[in-house]
Structure formats: C-alpha cells, structure tokens
Amino acid sequence: MAEVAAARRRADEANAKVDAFEQAYKKRQPEAVNDYLELTLESRTLPTGVPADVEVAYQPDIHRLLVVMELPGVDVIPPEIEHRYVRAKDEIAAKPRPAREINQRYSDLVAQLVLRTMRDVFDVASKDLVSEVAVSAHVSTRNRATGKPEQPCLISLITTREQFGDLVLTDLDPGQCLRHLNALVSKHPWDLEAVRPVFDPDLSRYKFVDAHDAASGLDSRRVLLDLDPTEFEHLVRQLFEAMGLKSWVTQASRDDGVDGVAVNEDPIMGGVCVIQAKRYRGVVSTEAVRALAGVMGQLKASRGVLVTTSWFGKQSHEFATEHGRIQLIEGTHLKHMLQEHLGLDVVIGELKGGLRRS
Structure with missing residues (x-):
C-alpha cells in the first residue's frame, strides 16, 4: 500500500506541474510559451536522418518567435540511385547518383524543412500569440581547414503569418518560395557555403530580457x-x-x-x-x-x-x-x-x- 500511495503522490505532483504549465501558457507567460513551442517542434515526426533539434526564443512584445534549427548534412541524400544483383559476379552493384542530383535534392530538402518548421509554428500557435516567425537554419560540421566545429547558416528569413498564409505549400517550388519570402539562402548549401543570419543565433540574449539588440536586427x-x-x-x-x-x-x-x-x-x-x-x-x-x-x-x-x-x-x-x-x-x-x-x-x-x- 505504501508503494501505491507513493506512486499516486508522484502522479499528483506531475499532474500539478502539467496543470501549472498549462495555466502559464494560457496566461501568455513568455517562459511557458517558449517551452511549449520548443517542445512541440522537437516532438515532430521527421524523416530518417533529419535532426529534431531546435531552440526558440519568444518575443512577446512583437509576437515574434525566433527559431534556430538544425539541418542534416548533405550525406542525408543517398549516394546511390539503385542497387542490383549482378549474376555473373555474384555481387550487388550500386548505381551512383549524379553529384548534380545530390546537390539539387539537398537544396530542396533544406528549403522544405525550413518551410515546414514555419508552418508547424503557425499551426500550433494562435494568431494573437505569434504573428511572425524568424528562422535560422544551421548545419553542425567541422571546418575543413582547421578541423574546429562550426555551424554555418544555410537559410535565414523572417515571415509574417499573412505572408505565409498566402502560400499553397502543395504546389510550390521550395527554393523559389524562399526567394519569394526574401530569405537569405546559401547559393551552394551542399558545400556548406554560409549566409549571414538575420538574427543572432545565440538566443540567450533574447530570452526574457527587456534589453533589445538592435544590431542583430532582422x-x-x-x-x-x-x-x-x-x-x-x-x-x-x-x-x-x-x-x-x-x-x-x-x-x-x-x-x-x-x-x-x-x-x-x-x-x-x-x-x-x-x-x-x-x-x-x-x-x-x-x-x-x-x-x-x-x-x-x-x-x-x-x-x-x-x-x-x-x-x-x-x-x-x-x-x-x-x-x-x-x-x-x-x-x-x-x-x-x-x-x-x-x-x-x-x-x-x-x-x-x-x-x-x-
């Protein structure tokens, strides 16, 4: 009986925390909004090999959500088009995918991931909560010259709910859509050629602080x-x-x-x-x-x-x-x-x- 009572107490405490979190979110408390939207984005089902890591910062005064998201590397694109059995050699032979096709597929993929992230935010957040989303999409890699870790930004943009709402996501070209939204997009994302983010990816300076960083403007x-x-x-x-x-x-x-x-x-x-x-x-x-x-x-x-x-x-x-x-x-x-x-x-x-x- 003691074990059952202890389990009930733990459950009650957990439920109380969930209830408190829900009330804080409904009251539009910035920390609760921040945590809820970050948890929502990280719990999405994504294709195999696509990282779910995101970090967000909510700016309640202007109803804007800043999102720093992790992109997969170009190796997420399969390097082979197909595999077939060669009876004469009794082996499986791979047909390599042309480099040009790999590059195009990767460019499309990262553009689609950014657009999906923005769609997911607007879907889960009400109009009075989030009216703008800014995204900075990075890849974790190592500098080929120094071997040091770095995170080049491949895509960065800010879009209003109205602008995004006019898109027909099922019928558009993702790359052209980003250009339509005035996004900063790497010309050669497969080579990790970086663009300058439209906001500082160190979101700690934006979280729950009244000071405004004008130099890191959008x-x-x-x-x-x-x-x-x-x-x-x-x-x-x-x-x-x-x-x-x-x-x-x-x-x-x-x-x-x-x-x-x-x-x-x-x-x-x-x-x-x-x-x-x-x-x-x-x-x-x-x-x-x-x-x-x-x-x-x-x-x-x-x-x-x-x-x-x-x-x-x-x-x-x-x-x-x-x-x-x-x-x-x-x-x-x-x-x-x-x-x-x-x-x-x-x-x-x-x-x-x-x-x-x-």
Missing part, C-alpha cells in the same frame, strides 16, 4: 530612417559601446534624436563623452551643434559627438573645428562606422529633396 539592410526612436537609440548605443565607451546612460530627447552620456576609459584621452544622434532627413542646424557644446559644459564632458543620418552645414563644421572637442559624423560616415564596428550593412533612406542614400 534585416541585413536596415533603413536607418525607418527605425523607430527606440531601435535607433539602441543601435547608436551599441555602436559606441563597440568602440569602447562604457556606462551608457540615455537622456531624454525632444527632437526625435538620442542623447547619450558615456565614459571613455582610456587613461589619456578618456573621460565623459556626450553623444547626440539626430535621425534627420535634412540638414542639422548650427543651433544643434552649439547646444551640444552647452550640454558638454554642464556635464563637464571632455568630448562631444554629434551623429546624424543626414549632413551638417558649413557653419556647423566651422564651429566644431573652432571648439576643438566636438566631432561631427554625417550619414555616410555613420554607415561606414556601423559596417566597421558592428558588421552591419545599412541603408540611410530617403533624405530631403528625394535623395536616397544607400
């Missing part, structure tokens, strides 16, 4: 003028942190810009640095440059930096040169800095006069 060609103020703020912060500034504190801004105060720890050139970023479409006024000098004086800052997506006039450049401790960074320079320090390729956007800076 579009490899972000348009700076299309960013909202919060995204722009985090992008500027990350840029200057990558350049060595620490202890960033964002100040209130009233002109659709960013006012940051950071510390340069360099023992010679260091000190407090005031950084202002203006997400402008037209010329930045000289008054803005003079105002930066005033803020520097109030904070006893050793340096001031004014960044803009547009440009400065002649008087602004002359004032900065005369001041001696103000640096002006225009849109084209900002674009170069983002590429150099964050590896981020961006487009500035349409400036006044219809000029578009790419």
Whole structure:
C-alpha cells in the first residue's frame, strides 16, 4: 500500500506541474510559451536522418518567435540511385547518383524543412500569440581547414503569418518560395557555403530580457530612417559601446534624436563623452551643434559627438573645428562606422529633396 500511495503522490505532483504549465501558457507567460513551442517542434515526426533539434526564443512584445534549427548534412541524400544483383559476379552493384542530383535534392530538402518548421509554428500557435516567425537554419560540421566545429547558416528569413498564409505549400517550388519570402539562402548549401543570419543565433540574449539588440536586427539592410526612436537609440548605443565607451546612460530627447552620456576609459584621452544622434532627413542646424557644446559644459564632458543620418552645414563644421572637442559624423560616415564596428550593412533612406542614400 505504501508503494501505491507513493506512486499516486508522484502522479499528483506531475499532474500539478502539467496543470501549472498549462495555466502559464494560457496566461501568455513568455517562459511557458517558449517551452511549449520548443517542445512541440522537437516532438515532430521527421524523416530518417533529419535532426529534431531546435531552440526558440519568444518575443512577446512583437509576437515574434525566433527559431534556430538544425539541418542534416548533405550525406542525408543517398549516394546511390539503385542497387542490383549482378549474376555473373555474384555481387550487388550500386548505381551512383549524379553529384548534380545530390546537390539539387539537398537544396530542396533544406528549403522544405525550413518551410515546414514555419508552418508547424503557425499551426500550433494562435494568431494573437505569434504573428511572425524568424528562422535560422544551421548545419553542425567541422571546418575543413582547421578541423574546429562550426555551424554555418544555410537559410535565414523572417515571415509574417499573412505572408505565409498566402502560400499553397502543395504546389510550390521550395527554393523559389524562399526567394519569394526574401530569405537569405546559401547559393551552394551542399558545400556548406554560409549566409549571414538575420538574427543572432545565440538566443540567450533574447530570452526574457527587456534589453533589445538592435544590431542583430532582422534585416541585413536596415533603413536607418525607418527605425523607430527606440531601435535607433539602441543601435547608436551599441555602436559606441563597440568602440569602447562604457556606462551608457540615455537622456531624454525632444527632437526625435538620442542623447547619450558615456565614459571613455582610456587613461589619456578618456573621460565623459556626450553623444547626440539626430535621425534627420535634412540638414542639422548650427543651433544643434552649439547646444551640444552647452550640454558638454554642464556635464563637464571632455568630448562631444554629434551623429546624424543626414549632413551638417558649413557653419556647423566651422564651429566644431573652432571648439576643438566636438566631432561631427554625417550619414555616410555613420554607415561606414556601423559596417566597421558592428558588421552591419545599412541603408540611410530617403533624405530631403528625394535623395536616397544607400
């Protein structure tokens, strides 16, 4: 009887955990949603040789699910077309599959697996829970030159529920479908030629953390003028942190810009640095440059930096040169800095006069 009672207690405890998990999911608690969707994807029935490993991160504020999935290697495609018995030699002879066919079959397979993963997410998650899915599909392998383990990304994309809902999955070509969805797709997946993921595959930074990583944005060609103020703020912060500034504190801004105060720890050139970023479409006024000098004086800052997506006039450049401790960074320079320090390729956007800076 004691063994039966103990078994019942264990069952009751397990059931209570399941009930609690169900209630947490119904309440849309991010951790529960995250765990449920990950368990659902990992429990799918997949073809032989296809790994079921996935990792997900749920972003409740924008109803987006990030999925990092494992793809099989090219050896999942059988290297032989058929086997036949040769009576004269009393042996089984294999007919090899042409390399071109292996490559095409592998390309189709990885595309189909990505599309199926997105379909499975949209099928199990309600519309109010997940409206976008971003997938980064990787292969576990070893670098042929160094022998070290690596996971090149072969396919990466983000798709809304509406975009995916318009697809007729039974009648489409998987490769062309990915191009239709603006996916980043390896040109030679069978050679493990990688593409740059549309988000950082280290999902730990996304899980249940309020901080937003703008530099790991979901579009490899972000348009700076299309960013909202919060995204722009985090992008500027990350840029200057990558350049060595620490202890960033964002100040209130009233002109659709960013006012940051950071510390340069360099023992010679260091000190407090005031950084202002203006997400402008037209010329930045000289008054803005003079105002930066005033803020520097109030904070006893050793340096001031004014960044803009547009440009400065002649008087602004002359004032900065005369001041001696103000640096002006225009849109084209900002674009170069983002590429150099964050590896981020961006487009500035349409400036006044219809000029578009790419």
